Amino acid sequence: MAQVSKIDSNITGLRYAEELTLKTLPGSPTWVPLEPNSYSDFGANITTVARNPINPSRQKKKGVVTDLDASGGFNTDLTSTNVQELFQGFLFANMRRKDELTVATIDGVGEAFQPTSGGLGYRANDLLFAKNFVATANNGLHLVTGTPTATNIVVTTNLTAATSQVGTISRVGFQFASGDAVITNSGSAYPTLTTTTKDLTQLGLIPGEWVFIGGDIAAQQYNTVANNGFARIRSIATNTIVFDKTQNTMVTDAGAAKTIRIFFGRVLKNESASNLIVRRSYQLERTLGAPDDSFTSQIQSEYLVGSIPNELTVNIPTAEKVTVDLSFVALDSELRTGATGVKSGTRPALVESDALNTSSDVSRMSMSVVSPINGNPTSLFAYLTEATISINNNVSPNKAVGVLGAFDATAGTFEVTGSVTAYFGNITAIQAVKDNSDVTIDIQLVKSNTGITIDLPLLALGDGRVNIEQDQPITIPLSLDAATGAKLNSALDHTLMMVFYDYLPTLAG
Numbered sequence: 001m002a003q004v005s006k007i008d009s010n011i012t013g014l015r016y017a018e019e020l021t022l023k024t025l026p027g028s029p030t031w032v033p034l035e036p037n038s039y040s041d042f043g044a045n046i047t048t049v050a051r052n053p054i055n056p057s058r059q060k061k062k063g064v065v066t067d068l069d070a071s072g073g074f075n076t077d078l079t080s081t082n083v084q085e086l087f088q089g090f091l092f093a094n095m096r097r098k099d100e101l102t103v104a105t106i107d108g109v110g111e112a113f114q115p116t117s118g119g120l121g122y123r124a125n126d127l128l129f130a131k132n133f134v135a136t137a138n139n140g141l142h143l144v145t146g147t148p149t150a151t152n153i154v155v156t157t158n159l160t161a162a163t164s165q166v167g168t169i170s171r172v173g174f175q176f177a178s179g180d181a182v183i184t185n186s187g188s189a190y191p192t193l194t195t196t197t198k199d200l201t202q203l204g205l206i207p208g209e210w211v212f213i214g215g216d217i218a219a220q221q222y223n224t225v226a227n228n229g230f231a232r233i234r235s236i237a238t239n240t241i242v243f244d245k246t247q248n249t250m251v252t253d254a255g256a257a258k259t260i261r262i263f264f265g266r267v268l269k270n271e272s273a274s275n276l277i278v279r280r281s282y283q284l285e286r287t288l289g290a291p292d293d294s295f296t297s298q299i300q301s302e303y304l305v306g307s308i309p310n311e312l313t314v315n316i317p318t319a320e321k322v323t324v325d326l327s328f329v330a331l332d333s334e335l336r337t338g339a340t341g342v343k344s345g346t347r348p349a350l351v352e353s354d355a356l357n358t359s360s361d362v363s364r365m366s367m368s369v370v371s372p373i374n375g376n377p378t379s380l381f382a383y384l385t386e387a388t389i390s391i392n393n394n395v396s397p398n399k400a401v402g403v404l405g406a407f408d409a410t411a412g413t414f415e416v417t418g419s420v421t422a423y424f425g426n427i428t429a430i431q432a433v434k435d436n437s438d439v440t441i442d443i444q445l446v447k448s449n450t451g452i453t454i455d456l457p458l459l460a461l462g463d464g465r466v467n468i469e470q471d472q473p474i475t476i477p478l479s480l481d482a483a484t485g486a487k488l489n490s491a492l493d494h495t496l497m498m499v500f501y502d503y504l505p506t507l508a509g
Contacts (some may be wrong), residue, residue, distance in 0.1 A: 007289040014074065016086070016307075017345060019281045022408065023306040023331060029345035031285060035082065037323065040073035042286060043302060044333035044405075068405040069397070072284050072304045073327030078314065079353035080450035083324060084500050087268055089280040089309035090326070090391050091496065092411070096267040098204050100170040103130075106138055108161030112154045113169055122148040123202060127173035127261065128155060129503040135160035138167065141503055143175060172503045173263035174203055175220065181260040183227045183253045190234060190375050191250040193241045200241055205264060207491035209233050209499060210442070210453040215261035216505040222260065224253045228507060230364060230444050231375070232455065234489060244489070245442060245455075246375040247364055263508075265451070265501035269494040270414055272484070279411065282307045283343075284328065291338050298338030306331030308409045313390040314454065316365075322356040322445065329395040332405040356445050356452075363451070363508060364444040367420065369437045370458070370488060380429040380439070381422035385475065387443070389418040389454060391496070416456060416495045418480035423473055424466050430476070433464035438488065441480065446509045453499040457485030457492045 014036050017029035050063035076083065088095055099121035105114040113119075113130065122128065126144040133139050142155035153169070180198055185191040193200075193213075205211065214221035214228030221228045229247030236242075243250070271277050284304040290296045307328035315323045336342065365384065371377040394412025397405070418441075422429065432439060442455040462479035485492030 002293050004289075004291060004293050007291070011289045013287040015285045015347065016282045017285070019283060019306070022281050025283060025343070025345070029283075029343070031343075031345050031347045032085070033348070033350040034074070034076060035350065036074040036076055038075045040075070040325070040327060042072040042074070042284075042304070043070065045069045045071075065404070067399070068332065070304055070330035070333040070405060071328060072307065072330060073311075073325065075323055075325050077355040078322040078324050078445075078452075079355055080447060080452060080500070081351060081353050083326070086309070086326065087312075087498060088278075089282065090312045090393065091268055091270045091498075092277050092279055092393070092414070093268060093271045094276070094278055095500075096206070098171040098264070098266065100168060100266075102166060102168055104162070104164055104166045106133070106135075106159050106162040106165070107152070108159050110152075110154060111157065111159050112152050113159075114152055115150075115169070117150050119148045119150045119153045122153050122171060124148075125175045125177070126171050127175060127263070127503075128153065128169050129172040130167055130169045131502070133162065133167035134165040135162060138162065138165075141172070170266075170502055171204070172265065172501065173261055174198075175215075176255075176260045176262070178259050179254065179256050181255045181258070181262075183222065183224075183250055183255065185250045185252055187373075189373055190242050190244050191246060192243070195239045199238050200236055201238055203236075203262075203264070205233055205236055205241070206267065207233055207235055207489065208269065208455070208457065208485070208494060208497050209264065209267050210444075210455060210497075212263040212451075212501070212504055212508050213260065214505065214507050216507055219257075219259055220261040221507065222253050222255055222258065224251050226250055227253050230453070230508070232442070235491065243375050245440065247444075249374075249376040261505070263501065263504055265453075265499045267497065267499055269497040272493040280309065282309075282328070284330075285342065287342065295338065299342060300338045301336045301342050303334040303336070303343070304328060304330035305334055306406075306409070308395045308411070309393060310395040311390065311392050313388055316358050316362070316387040316443070318358060318385050320358050322358055322361070329397060329409055331397060331407070331409065354447060356447055361445055361447045362443065363446040364442070367439060367441040369432055370440050378428075380432060381420075381476075382425055384420050384422040387418065387420040389416070389443075389456070389480075389496075391416055414495065416482035418456075418482070419478065420480065421475050421477045424476045429461070429478065430464045430466070433461045433478070436460060444508075446504055449504055449506060449509075451501040451504045451508060453497075453501075455497045455499075456480070456482045456495065457497070458483050458488055
């Protein structure tokens with residue numbers, strides 16, 4: 001037996017598990033791996049108070065522990081999948097998913113995915129994305145055909161039979177019948193997509209949600225290039241979708257002889273209805289290596305218990321990776337020796353995924369003054385050098401007599417702020433600050449046929465003083481203070497919405 005003289009940082013690890021109730025894990029928790037670049041803090045800060053009675057020796061006596069403040073924060077690269085689930089905690093909401101089903105049985109003759117239930121959420125011409133199946137042919141994008149049942153979803157592609165190869169499927173889009181998706185833009189109102197046969201309410205879309213219009217072959221996209229791209233839904237009815245933010249300026253196009261495709265994802269937004277607001281708590285596990293080189297499997301660890309998501313910042317600098325800073329307010333901390341070992345539960349392997357970069361993976365970043373009729377108003381800037389979007393839940397721990405640490409935590413006002421530094425072109429942005437204009441910003445990140453949308457429907461701008469340096473282009477820093485979009489449209493009753501796309505066509509990149 002030999003105690004090690006040091007432990008290197010590179011052998012540490014970070015995982016999290018969602019608690020069943022505050023400070024209590026479920027019976028068999030899943031410890032999800034993370035890839036921290038660095039830590040801002042992690043662990044407990046202990047407060048002690050010394051005894052200092054009046055005495056002839058003028059000496060203090062040993063103090064006592066009076067308080068414990070636990071917290072943790074780290075920075076990680078943003079990929080299309082790595083922190084999706086954690087984002088739910090920071091927005092105090094559940095992800096709005098579109099018929100995501102676990103499937104273990106696949107009919108390789110009838111070309112059908114066979115879930116145990118839930119198949120009735122699918123309809124003919126839905127675009128289905130399958131992942132995590134062993135057979136490559138079963139993964140990827142599929143077009144639903146026929147009439148699905150609760151346990152049988154037939155697709156047009158050839159599948160490989162399976163009975164126990166568990167994967168997941170989800171609805172990621174729809175292919176309209178030939179000529180059934182018509183774009184209209186009169187110039188005096190927002191552009192619309194109208195249908196004759198398809199009931200658009202069956203798509204499961206909501207106001208404020210972003211979609212991508214157009215597939216990868218000519219037959220699946222509009223001849224008018226401007227009609228293909230990202231668009232935000234203002235309203236949706238049986239045969240009409242109104243778009244109030246579009247990647248390009250749409251023009252009237254009947255889509256004749258075209259089987260237009262539309263793509264969508266899972267939606268996450270801060271909810272307004274009290275029954276939809278969900279506070280999550282987690283336990284963060286940081287492993288610290290084996291203290292004894294004779295027992296290398298005995299890993300010591302530290303835990304942050306009752307961790308409430310507090311602050312999150314998305315960082316988008318020039319010629320770099322997109323990164324995220326996350327911090328938690330915890331109620332307590334725990335230490336476990338190598339002999340005791342880590343807490344029980346399943347520990348899946350890390351799913352490899354490429355980081356999003358700020359050079360080629362930012363498909364669109366637009367900030368503009370809100371227009372009552374124009375879905376694509378002129379952006380306030382052509383290019384920017386950096387941007388950040390920050391969430392703050394203003395969480396504070398609740399202290400009480402007889403409790404070391406905290407027994408609960410209170411969430412304060414949900415704040416979304418940010419900043420951008422743009423290249424100065426004209427005084428429009430400065431005037432928007434002075435006029436306290438209604439401004440909106442959206443960011444579209446796309447990589448390897450996946451993507452993320454970040455949308456702030458309404459914000460006020462601050463700062464706006466141009467920065468002039470010798471031999472350098474003029475820049476303009478702007479601060480962003482977001483608010484609920486209900487002022488613009490009662491259906492936009494959120495401050496921040498994100499959309500996570502399992503699949504986007506190559507056209508979106």
